[in-house]
Each structure stands twice: as structure tokens, then as C-alpha cells.
Amino acid sequence: MQWTVDQPSRRDVLRGALAAGAALTLGGGVTACGARGDAPRTAGGDQWRQYQGTTLNFISENTAPTAAIAADIRPFTDLTGIDVRIVTLELTALVQRVALDLASGRAQYQVIYADPYQVLAPYQRGLVDLRTLQADPNLPDLPGGVEDFIPAQLDAAGRFVDAGPVYALPYDAPTMIWQYRRDLFDKYRGRMAADLGFDPAPGGDRTWEEYFRMAEWFNKNATSDVRYGTGHQARQHDSLMNDFSNVLWSYGGTYFDNGKEVGRLGARDPGPCRLDADAAIAGAAFYQRLLGIADPASKTWDWDGVGAAFRAGRLAMCPNWHEFAASNEQVLPGKVGYAALPKGPAGTANMYGGTGVAISANTLPNERGAAWLFLVWATSPQTQLANLKSKAGGGTPTRTSVYELPEVRAAEQRPSQMPNMLTAAAVRQAWQADRIGLRPKIPMWNECNTAIFTQLSRMLTGGASPEEAMRSIKSRVDQIVARGWVA
């Protein structure tokens, strides 16, 4: 059985499509117009309760402080009457969602976890200058003001190009440090010193060359305890750029001219890439040599992989984010030591990976006020201290005043109820202005980063010499930067 249908004319088809499109647009417009109102506000009375009944959406990477806040959001709800719903996503997915949300003109997410390189730099125009809220007499002040935040972190995570506006408040502060098996260093210290001709105690005074020799020593002399002296997060991934940059900077290499400033405040047009300089090539050559004696699985690991291998007792030492201390202490209690990364011919650098929390510029006035209350609470000294103690999270404070609290000071020594604080001495050194490692904060960094870790990976797998890899990255990055950025 078959039916025959009269052929519609082209004009009929176009007319139908136009009508459907118009109906959808009209329907969408009507829905859009009527779908959203601002949050309620009760003027006068308690500043903290003026937005009670509001619901805020907070989008975040699944970080230690967010886990801690999600586990204990009750104090904020009790204080303000505001309900906070937290959506956690892996960073790439978060960036995609935030970009769409900011572009749509309406804030589904009022509070945003603003990675400085993937959210703040490219989408800074979509974020509120928090100084306007800090200055609003109807809203509570930041306890201690913005001055209480660690200065390098406030600039790196909160500002972009201009030293005035603050778009995000420092929220977490993972920083790469030297993590080592303290028990093995204690066990072999004498032998190592005799064999190597220097005191092998890890610390910022050691050089990368000495790190190399220590790793090689473990490879040869301690195989009953560990399989390799060192391991790295050298997978073709953001982690590889992080791991490499520590070496690059300490050898005097830099991604762009005026690298410290481009890292700290950022730039819209950083100028030509400088990875073809001799110092950068020397750093790349050393990194290639270091990976040659590292655990071969390093080329498959990101920070999680190297962290898991270290905890499994496979490695004597590794550079990794300091917030892995909490999980290290669970598996290897008392056996791990932490120090600032070694230095190179030009100094030392410890990659900083901190992030801020920001407010979407698409928020309506009352939503914005409610979001400010959440920011003030979430970054307050009390909350940062609670996060440190939280079993669900951990993280590390971004405020100077928290590090000065007696119970936090006490937690820097074992036995510690706040295991991440065991790294405090190392990260305090790492956060000094001349030691902190800040990747370029430019709007097109995400694409540059892909070019960097792709070519580095080629170098590590024998597909390119250090010089070829550095020149290839420079060429690609120059193209990307020349194209500019429109957001």
C-alpha cells in the first residue's frame, strides 16, 4: 500500500519555514521576557538577611574548598536565608558552560569559579568589578579588606591588565612544590651526600641539576624502596606545561617579554613569544634530559597520575601541587616532606594554579548583592579556617590573617589536623614575588597552552629536538596572539 503526496512548491516550503521560525522566535521572546525576575530584597534591617529567599547558583571546578563549602553550606543559609546550589564540573566543561552563560546575557550562574587563564582573562568583561560592591554601604565589607589576601594571589587570580579593578577574590591556591619521601631521604642521606658530594636535603637552595643527580642516585641505589627517583606530570595535557614551566623559568626562559608582569596582571597583547631564546632552549634541553631518567610512565601522567604513583610508593620525589599533601598524609603518614622547587641558573619558580570566585555581570541588582554576600562569606577567614579543618575538603587559605592564627601555625607541624598546612613553609616561600611562577594571563592562553604542551610532548617522545620544539611553539603562539581575541 502506498500513498502519493503532492509535491510542495519551493515557495510553500520557504513560507512554512519562515512561519515556523517566526513562531519560535516569538515564543522564545515571550518566554524570555516573562521568565525571569530579580531576587527579592528587604530594605533596612540586617544587611546579611536582606536577600533572604534568594537562590544562587555557583558553578565551580571540583576543588577542595568547594567540596568543603558544599558539605557545610548550612551556616551561610542560616546567616542569610539564601539557598546556594553548587554545580561542580571538570574545568574544560566549566569554561564551556561559563562562556555560554556569559554570552547569553542572562546569568544562570551568579557566582563563577573564575580560573584566571581560562575565564578571567578571556571573559573579564562578563564579570563584575567587585570594588563597586565593596563600596556599597548597603552591603557588608570584606573582613580585613582586599589587603588581607596574599598580594601576588590577588593580582594573579583577581585582576586583569589594570591594577585597579578586582574581578575575583582568591579562593584556592594550589602551587607546585617539591614532594619527597622524607623517610628515604633520612635513610640514605649519608650515603647520598658521600656519593654526590653535596647535602641532599631538599629545599629551594638545591639546583635542578642536583635534583637530576639525586633522582639518578635513587634509580641506581634504592630500587628496593622505590622504582624511580623522580616522576612528572608530563602527559600531553595542561599538566605538562605546568611541569615544564618551572624549569623554563628557572633557566631564565620566558613565554613573553616582561613575563612576570604578563603573569601577574596579564596582558591583552603580550607581544612576540620568546621561547626561541637560548635560555628557553637550555631549559627545554634540561627538561628533556630530566624526563629521560624519570619514571617512563611520566609521559602518561597528569597531576593525578603522578600523585597516585607517588602515594603508591613508586617514586622518591616529584614536583606536584601542594594540595596533594592531604592525600599523601592519608596513605604515607609522616613519610612525606615538602620543599620549594629547586633553582636553576636564573633563579627559581613554583607554578601557581590558584583561582578566584567572581560574580557574573549578567546578574540583576539584587542577585548581585546576594552573590556578594556569598563571596564575602566563602572567602572569609572563618570559612577558610573551617575549610582547612573540613574532612570533605581541605584546600589552603588565601588570606594572610588565616596563616597567622595560632591553631593554623600549630598545624604546620606533625601531628597535624590540617595536613595541607604541612606544606605551609614551602608555599610561603613559593608565593614570594620573586619565586612565584605565573603563566601568561592572556585571553588566548587556552589555545597557546595546547600548542605548548603538544610540542613539548613531541619533544619528549623524540619527535623534535628541544630547539625545534621551542621554535615551533613560538611560531604557533605568535600566530595565535596576532589573531587577537574578541569576547
Added chain:
Amino acid sequence: MSTVTAARKAPQSPLEATSRRSRWLVVLLLALALLWTLVPLLWMLLSSFKNRTDVTAATPQILFAPTLDNYRNLFSGPNNLGPYIWHSVLAAGISALLAVCLGALAGYGLARTQMRGKRHLAFWIISTRMAPIAAVVVPLFLIFRGLGLIDSIPGLVLAYLTFNLPFAIWLMSAFFAEVPASLEESALVAGCTRWQAFWTVVLPLTKSGLVTTFILCLVFAWNDYAFAVVFSGPNSQTLPIAASQLVTQTGVDWGQLTAIGTIVVVPMMLAGLAVRRWLVTGLTLGAVTGE
């Protein structure tokens, strides 16, 4: 007697030897395919019962003290998995049901209608599945945002329909094409309306097709991450999103991740097993037909 024995011990012909070798080869390939399929599932299941130390041990642990902690943690505290499961059930179930209903109607029309450009129309329908999701996410997001469908179950249902419906139409039209038109003609002669002929005669004959299409659409929607990550929100997050949330800045919680994996896989496996009779018929029928 001796003749019989001699006959039994007669050497195999080359044909028999080849046949036996082929059989062994088939058995070997099947065993490999089975291992390839089952070992990851078994590994996931075992890992979901391991504690944090065992699950990341450098030497894989086969014998270990099983624990339900990973499952317990999934359903307690701030990361309660309950709402995610409910959202997945609603979004995947409703979208699969709608895809089958609409796909059956459109597929029937496509199979039975004669019109110029029918083959182009059929190809256009299935070609909408060929576009990479990344290419359609932005326009869809803006449309959904305009319609107020972001972070809602209806939004997810609609999103899943965009990739399930073309598939359902295509598949169902192949099943309907297999049903002899004379059966409907007989029904019409017997006094049925066109709808009654479709409903009472054709549809029951394509039960395996309906089940196959429903299960496949359900699985596609159930496992979707790409659409859910863009269109869902605090009120509508699904199971694959919950799994991605276990990838944290300071590590992956492999125990809970494998527990979620088990929770995601088991219902689909059970559904597949429950309807395997129709599924096999439907898949083999669909495999040899096509408009």
C-alpha cells in the same frame, strides 16, 4: 569389527581438518571478544567494592576485603546521587518514549509514502545525526535559553530528541518497509480506517523494532554527557555529570567513579537482557534492510 575400527581411525580429510581449525578459530575469537567486553565491566564492578588503598594499589588486587563504602558515600552527604538518578530516568525514559512514538509515525509515513525526493528526505533525516555535537551546541543553547528550557527536564528531553528522533525514524521506517503492504490492504478492505490498520495490524508486527528502537534510544540518552553538560543545571543534572564531578582538582575518586559506572551500566544491561529476544530480532532485521 576390524573394518569398523579401521574406518574410525581413517585419517581426516583436509576439508574436515580445515573445518575443525575454523571452529577453533571462531571459538578463540569469540573468547577474545568476550574477554574484551567482560573484563572492563568485571574490573569496574570489583573496583567499586574496593577501599581507597586497594583501588589505587600499584599491583592490582584480585583478593581484597570488599566494602560498600563507595556506594554508601554516593548516597550520603552533599553528593547524594538520588536526584541524578531520577533526572536520568526521567530525561532518558521520556525522550526514548517520545522518540519511539514519533519515530514510528514518521517512519511509517516514510516507508509507505511515495513522493519525489523521498530518498533525499530520508537521507536528510539521518544526516542530522552526523553533525558533531559541538557544532550544534551553541545555537541550541541560545534557542533553549530563549525558550526557558535550560536546566530543566523538558529541555534535556528535547535535546535528546534531537539526536534520538532521526535515528528512530530511520530505524522504524526500515522495520515498516519489511511489513507486506498487502496486510494493510486486507485490513482496509475489512473496514479498518488507515489509523486502525496501522495501530492494530502493522504496529504489532513491528514489536521487535519498537523495542529495539526504544532500548537504543534509551541507552544513547542515558549515557549522554555532551548535551547534559551544557543544558542541565542544578535542577536537572544526570548520572554522567555526577561521574564527571568525581574528577577533582586533586585527584580522581576511582572507587566512587567505578560505583557510579556500575550504577549507570547495570540498568541498561538488565533492560537489554529483559528484551533480548526482540532486541536480537530487531537488530538483525534492521541490519539487512534499509530505505
